Amino acid sequence: MTSLPVGGPLGLALLLTLFAVATTVDNIDGAWSPWSSMSTPCSKSCGGGVNLKVRSCTNPSPQGSGKLCLKMDLINRADKEWRSFDCNTQSCWGLVWGNWSNCSAPCGKGVRTRLSMCGTEVCTGSMANKQSEPCNDWNITACPSPCDNMTCPQFGVCKDKSTAKEPIAFCICTMGYEMNPDKTSCIRPPPTTPTPRPIPTLPPEQKVVATVISKSASTLIIIMVSITLGLFVFLRVYTTDRVIQMNMEIALLLAHILLIIPGSVTKVPTACTAVSILVHLFFTACFMFMLLEALHMYSLVAFIVKKDGMFTKLQNILVGWGVAALVILVCMAFQLDNYGGDYHCWLRMDTPLVYGQFMPILIIIILTFALIEAAGAVNYKPLTGMDRTQLVSAKISQRTNLIIMPLVFSHWMVGMLSEYEQNLPLYGTFSILNGVTGVAVFILHSSNNQQVREKLQGCYRSMCKGSAVTR
Known part of the structure; x- marks a missing residue:
């Protein structure tokens, strides 16, 4: 067997050629793996929540001068991407209501409300419901007079007629004035129209x-x-x-x-x-x-x-x-x-x-x-x-x-x-x-x-x- 020359210019060129061949690799773009089977916990237990899954750019991984995976927005590239998925979409409202709110009118008649509950949370969307009912927080001994917060028009005074069951107050006009139909002001009453005087007549013979x-x-x-x-x-x-x-x-x-x-x-x-x-x-x-x-x-x-x-x-x-x-x-x-x-x-x-x-x-x-x-x-x-x-x-x-x-x-x-x-x-x-x-x-x-x-x-x-x- 003849031995290869290892010295001289010819041997050096040969060594360089063998190194270039040994280090040459193909350029491969990366591709996404499937979405992970594991995810974050669902944001809601029922009624439609979301969770997050991840995928990686490893199927295959980019090689050589290959590119990273393109994200779903088709603009940016990344090696990982998160996405939200719907979960627990089943209805969870079974005529369950929250607590009643306070009465809208303290020391008086008002309205209180309550909201539908989906699990432990207030329902949203099509399952959101509200109930209202009248309420009465009136206490004639503990509550202030309703006249304290009532403003009457000029020439009017407030009259407190509250009972044990409800506060009653209204404005009345004084000094001969009368309340107008919309109850916003006291006006002078129009003069009364007198009853027309019947025309007196004499019998025909007396008239003559x-x-x-x-x-x-x-x-x-x-x-x-x-x-x-x-x-x-x-x-x-x-x-x-x-x-x-x-x-x-x-x-x-x-x-x-x-x-x-x-x-x-x-x-x-x-x-x-x-x-x-x-x-x-x-x-x-x-x-x-x-x-x-x-x-x-x-x-x-x-x-x-x-x-x-x-x-x-x-x-x-x-x-x-x-x-x-x-x-x-x-x-x-x-x-x-x-x-x-x-x-x-x-x-x-x-x-x-x-x-x-x-x-x-x-x-x-x-x-x-x-x-x-x-x-x-x-x-x-x-x-x-x-x-x-x-x-x-x-x-x-x-x-x-x-x-x-x-x-x-x-x-x-x-x-x-x-x-x-x-x-x-x-x-x-x-x-x-x-x-x-x-x-x-x-x-x-x-x-x-x-x-x-x-x-x-x-x-x-x-x-x-x-x-x-x-x-």
């Missing part, structure tokens, strides 16, 4: 008599006032005091002319409203001119002026009708719908308009009496150059006004009441007062005027002389 009486009474006063006006026009007496009386008579005359308008006309609502407004205007003006007459009288009797009073004729007319019109306009602004009635066209007494009817007239009457009283209460110092004729007429007017004004007021009041109540005896009283008022206006207005007295006396003498000559 009442109509005849009332219209006859108005006709009587129309005749007497017309005679008075005609007398002064015939005698051409237009002094200041007479102009005041004349306007008072005209207002009274127009008011009663309206009262004899046929019922067929006043059945029209618009016509009835107009009649009611005008009746109010004329009676108010009538009383206003009696006040001006008292003022005229006072200015002469108290020696404030020498003659003709404080106002001129035109001023008296404007003041008398102007104040009356102002009163009516104010009433119309607020109570126009209440003028006129369902069964009469006098001034209505069952509405707020009654204040606009009576208050101004009562004020006028009080002022008139005050002036009459003041004129006769003190001895005033006379003025030089005083018109004695007017002074005498003023003193007579002071007394006549005390008769005429109560008569006018009485027949005005009785007339309204008779229509409002549809009362036959009141109609009869109204008729009598109208006759007395008409006669009183004629006699007293004629007698308290010096010029009329002188002219009537002159006429009387002329008639007497003519009678003597004839004889």
Whole structure:
């Protein structure tokens, strides 16, 4: 056998070649082993838990330049990987409940709850259940009053009505207030709607008599006032005091002319409203001119002026009708719908308009009496150059006004009441007062005027002389 050379360049090359062949190994990628049969304990004993298993990159292990195993996320590589697996998925709820919770309202009525138990744990998912029931921890001796924690609205106070079984408290309103429907505030109660007054009626035969009486009474006063006006026009007496009386008579005359308008006309609502407004205007003006007459009288009797009073004729007319019109306009602004009635066209007494009817007239009457009283209460110092004729007429007017004004007021009041109540005896009283008022206006207005007295006396003498000559 020939021996191999071991020295020299050729032997060295041969040794290197043999070493490279001996150290050359294949490159093998690693692969996962099966998931381990062993695992961590299940997180739940029933109702669906999880446990962990492991696998390793040893089937085979990577060799040479081989790669580690690719994890389940297909991104990272590792030599081991853990994974969770479902375990104990069987239902473990067998109508087992946990303990009841505390009552939601200590010292009162509330609710308590309990949860379903899956084994020793609270169930989750589809097996999670809850039960609720009312509870009552109220103790009337140990618990505080329920009013301690209750806030009532303004004008309200808490009322404790607790019993041994339950706390009871509620807010009540004071000072005339009432609780609103949602129990959140105290409000003023709305005004109560009064029961409508039934319309009074008279039997047909009595109604005919009442109509005849009332219209006859108005006709009587129309005749007497017309005679008075005609007398002064015939005698051409237009002094200041007479102009005041004349306007008072005209207002009274127009008011009663309206009262004899046929019922067929006043059945029209618009016509009835107009009649009611005008009746109010004329009676108010009538009383206003009696006040001006008292003022005229006072200015002469108290020696404030020498003659003709404080106002001129035109001023008296404007003041008398102007104040009356102002009163009516104010009433119309607020109570126009209440003028006129369902069964009469006098001034209505069952509405707020009654204040606009009576208050101004009562004020006028009080002022008139005050002036009459003041004129006769003190001895005033006379003025030089005083018109004695007017002074005498003023003193007579002071007394006549005390008769005429109560008569006018009485027949005005009785007339309204008779229509409002549809009362036959009141109609009869109204008729009598109208006759007395008409006669009183004629006699007293004629007698308290010096010029009329002188002219009537002159006429009387002329008639007497003519009678003597004839004889």
